[in-house]
Amino acid sequence: MNKIPSLLYGCLLAVFSANCSAEGKILATPGVSQIEGSGGGGIVPWAQLAGYATEESISVSAACSRITVKDFSLDSCAVQANLYDKIELSYAKQNFEVTPLQLNLKQSIIGAKINLFGDLVYSTMPQVSLGIQSKKLKTSDVAFSLGAKKDSGTDFYIAASKLHLGFINGYNWLWNVTARHTKSNQIGLLGFGGPNENKKIQLEASSAILLNRHLAIGVEFRQKPDNLNLGENHWKDIFIAWFPNKHLSVTLAYVDLGSIAAIDKQTGWYLSTMWYL
């Protein structure tokens, strides 16, 4: 676990000492950090790797986000290293607050992503990447009491993304589709597996339009299993993201998380900031 931060410091050092400005992508095209720390949209990991590095450079980024819905809130902070736009390493910490019980659940996630082929902007094929998110729930009592089998789990996903330049009346259109193999209950915050464990492959998708160089609007969908038999719903959001420059982005979303731990109608807001080196 301690290896990740030291690796990141190493990258930071490499970025500064090599003085290679990792600014080799068009503004906004790498997207932001999703809640589990991988490069993506707000809730879906995308095929593109976090940050502006190209195959000649390294980039480091960090992000913090907060989701506030009716009875819960989720704070999440993450760091990412993009190595030559081939490999992304990420680490995220989540703090999930169950307001009615005055309870905090903590989870940490180590992620890695490898770009298999394609380029989001320049190739005719979509960019395709393979990713992994290894999750460890630190406060597992609630999860076990709800019927979860384990307090750690690993998600695997394959994602395809494409940006079509000038596709809709001259505006750039981005889509992403992700298939994820997972046993996570509420992304792992309520543990892994359970009595109703059957469907493990879940589909996720995002679609966005760039209104101008700095502003993107879009929608996201994330299918989720109902391992605990508590009526876990798919997640949806509608977002606007602002990229003033290649060092900052701010994302605001309206989220519908459906039912969480059998408490339904969990809708609310998501706000996230990301910094890129």
Next chain:
Amino acid sequence: MMKIEITSMKKSIILLLLMSCFSCSSPSSNIDNNVDSNSHAQTQASLYQEIGGKPALDNIIDNLINIIGQDDVVFAHFAQSNVTRFKDELTIFLCHLADGPCQYQGDSMEDIHQGMYITKNEFNHFVELFIEAMDASGISYPIQNQLLARLAPLRRTIIKM
């Protein structure tokens, strides 16, 4: 209540997407002057005309040359170039690419960039300089994107040659 709100929000976004799809497939209203009735493609304004024709292309390329002259990353690749020739050839190339009344018969992109070993960073940086040049010429964002869409596939014929 909130759920209803998000569904209607999503519906309006989807509607927006659909609308823009339809409007992009329908012929543009600015019909150009030299209409060729035989060809459907020419009954609507070409990208060349939407950019603003030769004066606009000349202006973009002038801006581009100025910007390259002040750029540390890519200037080295252009230091040996004949500026007049670069300007003339690029004008014809872009005119041709944007369906203008020109036929580019110059060297292929592969031949031009052979031995230059242009990296992805350098290429992408050049794209940004080109965007800067189009901005300085007052080319609108949607028109810029449409020209970039035609240039993007050329990357594989330009980098690491």
